[in-house]
Amino acid sequence: MKRALVGDIGGTNARFALWEDNRMHAVQVFATADYTSPEQAIGAYLADHGLARGELGAVCLAVAGPVDGDEFRFTNNHWRLSRQAFCKTLQVERLLLINDFTAMALGMTRLQAGEYRTVCDGTPDAGRPALVIGPGTGLGVGTLLSLGEDRWMALPGEGGHVDLPVGNAREAQIRQQIENEIGHVSAESVLSGGGLLRLYQAICALDGQPAPLQSPAAITDAALAGEPVALAVIEQFCCFLGRVAGNDVLTLGARAGVYIVGGVIPRFAELFLRSGFGASFADKGCMSGYFKDVPVWLVTAEFSGLLGAGVALQQAG
Template structure:
């Protein structure tokens, strides 16, 4: 990163944030215990700039801004940041200088999700198949929400960890059977190119519902992802249940591909807003079978565990971990 930092004191508290296209979630974090407090959510549309919302948080929570780090839902490759789904644009150096910050770090939201893995306790993870993790092996993280986020985490020789952000949610979606080819055609006719995110996201769940209705020759009223999930969980809508099962089957194939990319014997971790709400149906779905269905490499996939992250505000803890590590490296 291009940011400058100062050395970290043992009792340092910092302000971290998770910035999406709709909401900006801020909190204070203790960089020793990773305890969070003074959590506040702001609507991005209510503030002209990032610095405006940072100032509002500091004023309303009576928290000084010294060490600050944010995760943001867009690429972070240079000093200039341009949000993908919102109008905020800023210079990292410019914000640090104008706000008088000792430290200002910016990272991609799924880099933060990857960093959160090392802060999680066993009770904050629900294992879905596979064996035991190899602690220093590569890890993968993915999450379905408004979009499909993807990242990896590797352990360096000195024991520090480094996130590998990317745009893996925008790779091509690969159908594996006749029904999925029909879904692919339906989505292609609507949107053109069919990316994984078109299927594996909240909006993707809504599209899957319509695609499967078309496959079965049914006329249905479009439903929100939340409503589809509710109807599937209650068992009152067989099409909704089929939609969720198809979502998990495709998620399993995609997660298995991620596992093979870097031989992630450290585990594959699932974040995001969609999966935790539907976990009751995950165990009876084809998620794990599709994860392991990798032909000659099925034994590799079978050994790799998957986990659903159940911790609240894991992304904010990941931002804190990244900041803590950066400050330690500056000593």
């Protein structure tokens, strides 16, 4: 049986691995800016591992955006892909394109001990949906359903673009400040890498303070060093994430649990675990008791999207 290849392609990096016997190995990361197309990057990957074109039976790529039709244009880098041309160029028998958050959700089914931390204790109800939510370049939201017999369905959506919820007067002021700057305020407007900087600038403007920090990384570093304004911004970020995740749990009935993924939160994991996320998560008035047994986990696994692409390939048969 021919080897399969899985890929998880983002705006900055493309991750590839071989998938054999339902397991992933030989992970390699490529900068998308260094290649003109996914075919070129995969060609380099194959060469690095002594494989010729034509040795892959199937490829599954996790990509950001809708995946209908032959042509796919990446939303966050310069690459384009034609299914037909891709298979011809790499001599691949089958190409499966899936949404990146579909892959991320499916990747949760392969988590190992040590790849997640408990944020809120609870008992997952395996017969109900699970929520997968992750601040990164944007805010990804997906739903994971168990179909039984180790089969899963992932439902992608555009939940990152719901309205940003507010739970008190201070949050209403913050939201209004941001609305004055950009118009409509979606959850992603705040709960993303760029959103963290926007939140910092809004809070500084509201409080009449200078805003010297110019990047999400600088804000995170300052908070970790104990700088009070940056700490307050991180705390508010975590509370907003709790409100959005709580809304999603109520909407989906996601009593199988919540997986916090993406590249932003792990950078300040200890602050997140001590934050008001949990209180905001369950702050739903008469429905607050609904959250008593809903577990929340912070995922620290490095290649969940790649694993999820493998699971998708495996389930596709």
